[in-house]
Amino acid sequence: MGQLLIFIQQQDGIVSRVSLEALKGAQELAALLDHSLAGIVFGLETLPDELADIRLDEVLLVPAPELTVYSPEYYVAAMDEILSTESPALLIAGHTYQARDWLPRLARRRERPLISDCVGYHHNGELFWVRQIFQGKISTDVTTTPGLVIVSFQSGAFRSDDLGSGSPSVRTLDIDLSQVPSRVYPGERFQDAKSIVDLDRAERIVAVGRGIGEEENLALARELADTLEAGLGSSRPIIDYGWLPHDHQVGSSGQTVSPKLYLGVGLSGAIQHQVGMKNSNCIVAINKDPNAPIFEIADYGIVADLLEIVPRLTTVLKERQEK
C-alpha cells in the first residue's frame, strides 16, 4: 500500500473550499489505488475543526513560523522536505491562486510533473488526468512518466459535501526553515474600495463579454438590462479594456452571483467566469459559437449574432411592458 498526500490550504484557520473539493478527489483516488491518505496543513499547531472528523488516515501539521503567512520560497522548501521523507505516489491540491504560485516551482525542484487545473481522471490500469484546454473548448487526457505526480484540481471538479467520517491521527512535523534564504517580502492583504455596484443582490443580470465587439455596443446591453430591471455584469476583458469599472466583473477575480436570471451575451464561459455565476437559477446564453463552453451550463442557448438578438429582445420586452 502506497500513500497519497493532499495539501489543505488554510487562511486564519479557515480551510479553503477548493482544497476540500480536491480532498474529495483524493479520497476517491486513495480508494481506487488502495493507498493511505494524509492531509498536510501548513502554519497551524492544531487541527482545524473542519478536518477533525472526516475520512483521512492522518494529518501532518507543519507549524514552522515561516509558514504562518504564505510565501512561495518557504512553502516550496517545506513541501520539498516532506516529499523527501514521505515519498507519496501523488501530491494533490486545489487549484487555488496560491497553488498556481508555488506548486510549479515545487514541481521543478522535484523534477516531477505538475498536472494543473485538472477536472478529473480516468483509470484503466493507467491513470489519465483530464484537463480542459483552449479555455474549456477542448478536453484532453494527460499521462505522465512513472514516479511522483503533483495534481491540482479545478474548483468544482469534485463536491465537498460528503467527505465521510473518520478520526485522522495527527502528526506534527518539525521542519526547520530558518536557513531558507528569502528574497520575497509579503505585505498586508487588502481589498480595494468597496464596490458600488452590488450585483450580488440583483435578481436578474445581463452580462456582456468580448463578443460585444465595440464599446459603443455596450449601450445595447445596458438598454436590455434596464428594460429587465437587471444588473449589468461582464466578463474580465470588458473590465481590462476599461469599458466598465471593476465592480461589474463576474468571476473568480470579480463577484460571485446567483440571480434568478443570468443572461450572458457574447461571453465564452471560461472556467474563471463560470465559478462566479454557475449557481444562477436560469442561465441564458447568446453566442455565435455553438461550441462555446457557456452552453455547457446554459438552460437556454441561442446560437446567433448578439447584434441580431439583443435589440429585438429589448424591443419585445418593452412592448410587453407597455401592454
Next chain:
Amino acid sequence: MKISVIVRQVPHQESVLKISKDETWIDEENLVFITNESDSYALEEGLLLKESQGGEVVVCTLGPERAGQVLKDALAKGADRAIFLRDDSFDRLDSQGMARAFAAALKDEQFDLILLGLQTDDIGNAQLGPILAEELDLPHATLVVGTEMLGRRVKVKQEQEGGWFQHIEMDLPALLTIQSGINKPRYASLRGIMAMKKKEIRDLTAADLGLNTSDLTPDQVLVRLYVPPKIKDTAFLEGAPDEIVAQLVEKLTNEAKVL
C-alpha cells in the same frame, strides 16, 4: 534596467478549432494566430518600465516558424531585440522542458526583471513563470496587477481570489507573471513597424542552447484531445431572430418564470 519578456503565440480566441486526425493536437491550417492575451500586457509592462527606468527590453518566444510574428509585433511596439528558440525537437516540450530552454538562453544575460503572462489561452498550464524562476534561482510573484520600482527592489500588487490583493516586495533580479488589465497595451506605430525591420532576431536551436535529449523529453504528454462531454441539456432556440426572441420571452415567462 534590463528586462526580458517571454511571449507565446496562440490561436485567436474566436478560432473555430478542429481536433486533428491523430487526436493529439488541433488542425492549424486556416487559423489566425496572435500574442497570448496576458503576454501582451506583460510586454506593455516591460515597455513602460523601460520608458520610466531606462534600459532594454528583450522579447523571447519558443515555437514554430509562424511564432516569429509575435516577436516582430513586439519589436514594432518598441522591444529592442528578440530571441527565437526554434528547433523541431521543441515541438511537444512540457513546461519544464521549455523552462530549461529559456533558462539556457537567458542565464548569461543578467536580466533585472523577467516578465511572462500568467497563463496561456491554449494549453493553460499556468506554470512556466514559477518553473523558470526556480530554474534560474530567482524570486517570483504571479498574478501581478501593478508594479513599482524601489531601487533594487520591485513592489508588486498581486491579485488574489474574491477581490483581495496583496503588496509583495522582492529583491531584483526577479521574475513576474502578469495578469491582464494591468495596463493598456499599445498599438505599433508606422514608425515602429519600419524600425522593427532593422532590429535583431536571434535564432537559437537545441544545440546552441546545449540541450540534450533528456532535457527535451516531456514528463507529461497530452495523449488525446476530444470534445468535452455535455453535462447539461441546453434547450437551443432556433429560427429567424424574431422567432428566437419570441420563444425566449415565452420560455422565460412560462417555463422558467423569471420575467
